[in-house]
Amino acid sequence: MLKIGELTLKGLNRRTFEDQLLKDLKQKLKPLGNWQFVLSQSTLQVIPPDGEIDMNEAYARALRVFGLSGVSRALRCEKSMDVILEKAPIYLENDLACARTFKVEAKRSDKSFSLNSPQICESVGEKLLDAFAHLQVDVHHPDVTVMVEIREQFAFLHAGQARGAGGLPAGSAGDAAILISGGIDSPVAAWMMARRGLRLTAIHFASPPYTSQRAEDKVHKLLAKVARYAGRIELYVVPFTQTQEAIQAHCPEDLFTLIMRRVMMRLAQAIAKEHRCKALITGESLGQVASQTLQALVVTEDVCQIPVFRPLIGMDKNDAIEIARSIGTFDISIEPYQDCCTVFTPKHPRTKPKLAQLQIAESALDLDKLMADALAGTRKHVIES
Amino acid sequence: MEAYLDNSATTPPCAESIAATQDALTRYWGNPSSLHQAGIEAEHLLSSCRSSVASAIGCEADEVFFTSGGTESNNLAIVGAALANRRRGKRIVTSAVEHSSVMESTKALQERGFEVVYLSVDRMGRVSEQELARAINRDTILVSLMAANNEVGTVQPIDVVRRIVTRVGAPATIHCDAVQAFGKLRVQPARLGVDLLTVSSHKIHGPKGVGALYVRKGVKLNPLLYGGSQESKLRPGTEAMPVIAGFAAAANALPPVSQSLAYVTGVRDRLLDGLRGMEDVRLNSPQDALPYIVNISVYGIPSETMLNFLSQRGICVSSGSACAKGKQSRVLRAMGLGDSEITSALRVSFSRFTTWEEIDTLLHALNEARQTLVRSK
The missing domain is CATH 3.40.640.10 (Type I PLP-dependent aspartate aminotransferase-like (Major domain))
Incomplete structure (x- = not known):
């Protein structure tokens, strides 16, 4: 039983969002069998097909569907108190055997059911106390909350609900391009914006031989983790060696990173436009490194004509790490390969750059040629969900 | 390869x-x-x-x-x-x-x-x-x-x-x-x-x-x-x-130690002779080291960059111990070497099957790398 989250606040276009959510859910569950989907108000019943089904995997996948606020594994049974009382101790054994306290909550959407909610709670509670002698009732802070829901056709029984992935259904907000390096922050930024419904296109800059194939492999692995939530991602790998060598050769050392960022943004924008992405996403966080000071962001943003989303801008590093761990990208991000952002890092980078200085410095480069070459050499990869 | x-x-x-x-x-x-x-x-x-x-x-x-x-x-x-x-x-x-x-x-x-x-x-x-x-x-x-x-x-x-x-x-x-x-x-x-x-x-x-x-x-x-x-x-x-x-x-199948040692010493000397003309290359191994291992630093070119460059040409060397994947060498640190030597260190290691052609291939590629790669300032 899946609880639909934030999109219940939508008005007339709620259906569109629901359809997107269903589409994503169906896609994620399809490899596991032929499921049935019943949507009533804000609850989505997902009924497994008969036969051997990997329910653990299905549950794990449901937890990665954006737009859901809660996920429960429930028993569906006949709407009769006898059946409910017979099945409850058996179905709930795993949950209750390792709990000390519990309570029962009941919900009736079918008001014609013979018992009212308090009566249901009372008789189920009594039955469970009989069956599990070690259990005690605690209505304030129970280890397990047993839910009995009486709906139109069936009764449902479950031991509480896990928090869903939240946000808005995958792809419901349109397309945006994430600049991904291989560090901790960019995959987190990608996930955060995908959770707001953006369909992701990824852009990675590779500078062989200054960066290795392993650095690019790392990006593939990171995106594969994000794709488990966000769905299929197209990755564009941009050859960046020539550009970095040219900046290193012709521009002042302390401006290296900023000029590089500006060229990256220009290239990303060109790729974004070509693939109908309406915004860029970066993992930048205010003040984290020299290229992420306010002044640095201003001069970087200067070359962008489309919005740049920086979901980590006000986040603490530890918060980003926490998300990275929970989506499974952290351990990959900390693999120690040089990426394009750490090649030629200046010893004393400029933290308060002036736009005019950058423009003058950049005029030493044949940007049109460098960018055209980079775009011509860009290769596409597909990361499946 | x-x-x-x-x-x-x-x-x-x-x-x-x-x-x-x-x-x-x-x-x-x-x-x-x-x-x-x-x-x-x-x-x-x-x-x-x-x-x-x-x-x-x-x-x-x-x-x-x-x-x-x-x-x-x-x-x-x-x-x-x-x-x-x-x-x-x-x-x-x-x-x-x-x-x-x-x-x-x-x-x-x-x-x-x-x-x-x-x-x-x-x-x-x-x-x-x-x-x-x-x-x-x-x-x-x-x-x-x-x-x-x-x-x-x-x-x-x-x-x-x-x-x-x-x-x-x-x-x-x-x-x-x-x-x-x-x-x-x-x-x-x-x-x-x-x-x-x-x-x-x-x-x-x-x-x-x-x-x-x-x-x-x-x-x-x-x-x-x-x-x-x-x-x-x-x-x-x-x-x-x-x-x-x-x-x-x-x-x-191991040949007598002295036989392999004499052969590999020849291999090592060929590499050292070739490196002698490269003034930006420092030899980190001592003269009397086991001739199977030669550790060098190429100033200004980070180990990882050089490894990638050589790997693209089918040449396998390492930046240090394979068990330390990517980390900076604590051995070179203990020897009192500075950052510029440690970050650019390469380990070239031989076996009794290593050929002179392999050494020449490496020397050729090292020269190419030294001329084409942009060095960190």
């Missing part, structure tokens, strides 16, 4: 070893502990393998104990000897440039109350005899020193340890990690005066997943694992016959 010059990380298995491994898998798959015919045949194979490895090390067959490799042998030697002798003292003497399987073992013992002395090394990566003599006292139960260093090839004065231990009257067991030296230098335990000696199969063209620990008769060790009575209960578990057979075949 154009040039495989990372033989200190691992070596290509030789034909003899591949054949023996496969033969053991197909024909001698019995459990050596079984009483029936299949078991007996496997047991015969096991004992002939033990003799082969023993003769390559230069010891008796019953002093050879098969393990899963160098890391396990080092753990067993260090933790096993320390625990077996914990009532006789608590000091362990080792060096700052040991392999991580030695260093992490001694660190773990430190947490269990042992006192560990890490001897510093000079610019050449050698510990000094004076420091050894100062560190080894009557409370010392274990001295662990490598025969040859895995990153720079420095040969340690392992043979003086026995004299110091005897002179001081220390109750110390002496361990030598000879993973990089086995088959390349003479490592007979009796000559070196050591009680325990670690060797590994895949550094001498045998399969991975197997190694051995030499344990001198009468030396006490606590096992790390508990189980059946295999390997005299020091290392229980059904013997890994296929890889043990491959290891033994590789050991049998």
